[in-house]
Amino acid sequence: MGKNSIFLALIAGALVLFQAKAQEFTPEKMWSLNRISGTTGSSNEEWMIYQSTKTDYTVNKGKTSTFLVELKTGKTSVLDLNGAWNFIWNAENQLVFLQSEGSEIRLKSLNPSNKEVKILHHFGTTQVEGITLSPDGKRFATLEPLKIKQTVKDIYPDLPQTSGRIETDLMYRHWNQWSTAEVPHLYWYESSTDGGFTKKADVMENENFPSVTGPFGGIESVCFSKDGQTIFYSTKKMSGKTFAQSTNSEIYAYRTSDKITTVLSSAHKGYDTNPAINFTGKTLAWLSMEKDGFEADKNRIRIMDLESRQEKDLTASMDISVNEFAWHPSKEVIYFTATTKATKQLYSIDVKSGKIQQLTSDRCDYVSFSVMKDRILLERQDMIHPTDIWIFTPKTGLNEQLTQANKEELKGIAEPTVQEKWITTTDGKKMLTWVIYPPNYDPAKKYPALLYCQGGPQSPVSQFFSYRWNFRLMASQGYIIIAPNRRGLPGFGQEWNDAISKDWGGQAMRDYLTATDSCVAQISSINKDKLGAVGASYGGYSVYYLAGIHENRFKAFISHCGLFNLESWYGTTEELFFANWDIGGPYWLPENKELYAKNSPHKLVDKWNTPMLVIHGGKDFRVPESEGMQAFQVLQLKGIPSKFLYFPDEGHWVTKPQNSILWNREFFDWLNTYLK
Template identity: 45%
Template sequence: MKRVLYLAALTLALGACEEKTDTPDGSFNNRDLVLQSDIMTPEVLWSFGRLSEVALSPDGSTVVYGVTYTNISENKSYTDLYTVPAKGGEVKQITNTKFNEAQPGWHPDGQKITFLSSESGSMQLWEMNIDGSARKQITDVEGGISAYLYSPDMKQLAYIKAVKLDQTVNDLYPDLPLANARIEDDLMYRHWDSWHDYTYNHLFIAPYSEGSLITSGKDIMEGERFDSPMKPFGGMEQIAWSPDSKSIVYTCKKLVGRDYAFSTNSDLYLYNIETGLTENLTEGMMGYDQNPVFSPDGSKLIWESMERDGYEADKNRLFLMDMASREKKDLTASFDHNIASPVWDREKPYIWFVSNVSATEQIHAIDLQTGEITKVTEGMQDFVQVLNAGDILIAVRMSISSPSEIYSIDLASGTATNISNINTPVLSQLTLGDVEERWVKTTDGKDMLVWVIYPPHFDPSKKYPAILYCQGGPQSGVSQFWSLRWNFQMMAANGYVVIAPNRRGLPGFGTEWNEQISGDYGGQNMKDYLSAVDALSKEPFIDETRLGAVGASYGGFSVYWLAGNHNKRFKAFIAHCGIFNSDMMYTTTEEMFFVDWDMKGPYWKHPNKQYSASPHLFADKWDTPILVIHGEKDFRIPYTQGMAAFNAARIQDIPARFLFFPEENHWVLSPQNGILWQREFAGWLNKWLKE
């Protein structure tokens, strides 16, 4: 039975309806969404299906993947699994439950699909036939598991479980069971959006045989107060079985407290299953070393590596190790860009990876015999993952005009085909703005790429308000990304020309361009922003009297800084989770390596230009309405930064608004909060740039 659900009392805002499978235990999707307008709204944005994990079958013939749909009225998301032939064909939905299946994978023999589910009451490993039938629980580990990986010979299972090693206040004082407090003696007591919970991610290995239920395994990190995968975002990409199943490599930063907070020195550790011995494969390599991948024959290992300790935005290199000699080689020494997601070719001596070059993420191949690196794809798109299936590649692709989809790329012809078509039905009903690449001269004579996104149904004879987009990171790319918040098409749909510069400090234009921003907050990159907005505002279709500037994180810093240094260019500002006071940022953030590197040390030792560029020092020059947004669980840039900025504006009687989310972190993740964010974002700009 089906019923029509009108979104969010919300019918007027959405102008659309959706169909839902109305079964007590069923899932939810928006595949039948019918729009009444061709202009995107926040509700439509949140109704797109979101691609999650993608896994290729061992024989390269089939792809399994997850898709998440949002039920806005329930403020809840549902994830189900799908399969599609690698060369394209019928898409099959193989789960339809309320349990949000995660981390789809394959038996090494390709006979079953594996996944995590909380169906039993905690997150456990399950298996099923390729058509979704014969669903069966495989683990029943106390407290649940968070990730898994089968050994190639299918005789062992590696899984991740949180292990409690530290004492709470109630452990220390058992006669005070109702005491609610924390006692901290060192740094890194909280990370990203959660306080340290006294547990550590440990890697366990258990015997596996079909038909048995796994309840426990061997903790190969027993007693160690370290995490593998690394918190907060690491997954099983940081762990790899050797093809002979005799060893396993894991990523770990084996430091604690203050040392942990100031360092990015993670290493790769090889654990021998038979002897129980652990070897540090990357000892002496001081930056991030992570994401190991064995060659098909097990003779080589590749991984992603950074050189400098403490520099989290260092060049990401592709390293190779000969497992017999332990000799290491940088395969990308002559390649002046970052690499990500490397995979081996199944047959040829190639390694495939993705890299940001000129503000687009493209697929590259390195020939191990010649060392030559070739860019395989072109176009206005971001490929964020690549898998090799013999004569084709399976890749995840997104763009400013499309959410992530799975593409099959024929290596002979170069043809790329969308084989998942998750959002084709909705996109076909929308008119999106054109995206244009512009090049602007900077104040020091450099050429800077600027994305310009036009409103739907753009009329060049009219004048439009425009918004300058300021990127965060500060060294995250302004590429062809798709976002639920900083969505350029959503901004353009509100009737704005969007100006998105690839200012100094962004990847894709070489190491020198990317690294210039470290130690130069408030410097050349701010001049780059003004160069972009000044050049574009001369266009006859932009009203230079109606300009706004928006941004998050370092983009929020940028907005706060511009608010005191813009010489009347802008009529409205929006800063999300931005740095307002650099002194306070240094001593209240959690990952000390970030601020220590970029600020060139603490303010009491180095009162340098980084601190003299702090936006709060220019607050006396503020004169423009500003919307400040912050989440209480943002521990990267604590919410008091946003409070201080808002208070500074109102103390000076400057029109301001503070949008505060008690349950959100550096991002806004829940559906109705996300829609509220978009409404307030557009409403503030409309108030000051349109009314």
């Protein structure tokens, strides 16, 4: 072969390699995807609005675009609404929303037919968190900050530069934020004769509690009665140690005419959240848990006849837990989603008859929905495909895809495949385990495999498309993923869900090892000498625990924000109700000593011998950074190959684009070093 032929062959080979590389699903490609959110349809079924965020990781931020769709024709318009959020369709099928403009926030409306925008109210620089409308649109309620206590600088005005904090009670930090002197309070406004709105009152006047329960509760916990005269809201009117140790939120009814507040849910001791009124105005529904302190209790839909105050649990006959629900705009029907067999499906309840019907059964997660007159808009995703919008007709069962938000971004990229396996556990139960195979999988080849350990501990390994733990991304790097729905995960009945509490290091660990051993035995393409285990939160705890009991099954571990020493964790975590329920309570109580000794991974470090990457965030107050630091220190002192990846500006989740890219690069570099 001549020199030119050799040169051309090399060039051709390089091009093939380059094209193959370009068609991989990489962390950078994942961050380039369009992320759909906020899908909502007008009740007359003529219009749909949604937002899509496109991230440029090179500048470490994303841009959100707002799309208006005429459902009859499919005509789509991009709206010039930078900084807009909290979209609501009012009774006249006009779009109402909040918009930030510089340092100020305004309430606006948009006519979908001619795109005319009107300003309804100026909030000025008040940091409004959200709004909800009365059914007739003449009133609205907002969440706004209210100062309830002095700051250090108020106490010592001659020390304006001090950064010190003075705490005298618990819950001084939550999730990823330190408490401030302000809490969100609920205010209501009424339309005025000049066409604007006037602020009327603080719904919780003289009460120094937040009007919604953080860290994730918001305006969805608030609604008006049909006549707009009553505001229903959910919160936990507690503070300090009591707040930290209880989940007993309540549903309150505030009468605007005389400012009298009534508790509606006092019979129930767990979370009561998300009140919603039906179209007649006679029935209130909400989500309800029975057990105080148990955040993963069965989530029920309760209804109350507002005249008789009679209650009913609509989901009493079903062994499932509800994710979210919504009333039909003109029928006595409630729609809801729930996790079942590691997927999230849509259901309906005929309120009069009590009949419950599962409406979908696809291998996917329906993560959000919006009910219109005859059809329902669904946000749908699965392990391989990011969120798109579908439209479902309950009467016929027809389910049609409306968007292909990432058609171009994913064009030409080979997809992994997902298999559902049912594995027999050590106690004779059946456990659903997802197995995700690499793109272009060849069963004749050998592949390294990863055991994925889920967090929660009561969070399902459903068909989620996560931008933190992405199965498509892992499989696309050449790994077979073993993802068991081990003990403690919802979707398989409350008994399975509850079994994890106070037994963190027990049956769940045996489930992990059973899933691993079964897949190795049944899938000949798994290289049993190239196994790794990865996970976050309780999954990170699982990695620490497995490191002491795996008997050399695994050759590499990665623990993200894992619990290492349960005693030190109990002394630094914030939501003590969770620790009290799931671990058993304070470590200093004599009756708990055996539980801590049995379940804490730090008791097993004498058996650690496997390379481990430890990852933690400095703003993680659920599992504070010292847990990761302790584990890394043990690894270093024992001479075990190890690395500590630390993000001072991240919490329990890594959410900033470049931090996530770094996370993924280090994640796969570690696995490739020890498993390839």
